[in-house]
Amino acid sequence: MMLFSRVRGLPVLTPGGADRLGTVRALTVDAASGRVTHVRVRRGWRHGETVLALGTVEAVGQDGLVARPPAGRTEAPPHRDLLGSRVLTEYGEERGTVLDAAFDPADGRIEAVLTTFGEVPADRLLGLGDHALVVRADRPHRL
Structure with a gap:
């Protein structure tokens, strides 16, 4: 890792x-x-x-x-920095800021994201946008 x-x-x-x-x-x-x-x-x-x-x-x-250097122009996906991103649950609850992330360099699989609130397992990641990293909440949201 x-x-x-x-x-x-x-x-x-x-x-x-x-x-x-x-x-x-x-x-x-x-x-x-x-x-x-x-x-x-x-x-x-x-x-x-x-x-x-x-x-x-x-x-x-x-x-x-x-x-290996690129063999021409590479079409790259949009980039958003993971490090420093805000972390929100799918319900909009604050879960800190991303400090770092552990990954396997062989296949790119993320193991965990380290935040100011603690570690978030990779299976809880939902999406990364301009506004925040969105993660699955620990428990169901109550209204």
């Missing part, structure tokens, strides 16, 4: 270490499936950003990522 906070800022190299693609800016999450889908790589302030599908990442370690 790796934490999002440990991946951010790591160098991204091509196989064999011949070229440096940039540094990890963020991970894109599909909250409904509970998976990391893409890696957003900052190539420098003049060169913008490259988006790599998680399937192009061959290795992830504490010293960096090894990934």
Whole structure:
């Protein structure tokens, strides 16, 4: 398992270490499936950003990522930062702010989201939007 906070800022190299693609800016999450889908790589302030599908990442370690460069323009899904997001239940109840998330770099499966209110298991994630990360409530809502 790796934490999002440990991946951010790591160098991204091509196989064999011949070229440096940039540094990890963020991970894109599909909250409904509970998976990391893409890696957003900052190539420098003049060169913008490259988006790599998680399937192009061959290795992830504490010293960096090894990934195949994109073979052309990649269509990337919209990105919303998980880290720092507000957490709400499907009933609109506040559940803190996302501090970090643990995931399996081999398949992108999120294990847990760490919030200011505690740990939220990945099977409770419902969606991530501009406003908040929405999670399934612990118990049914009472009116």
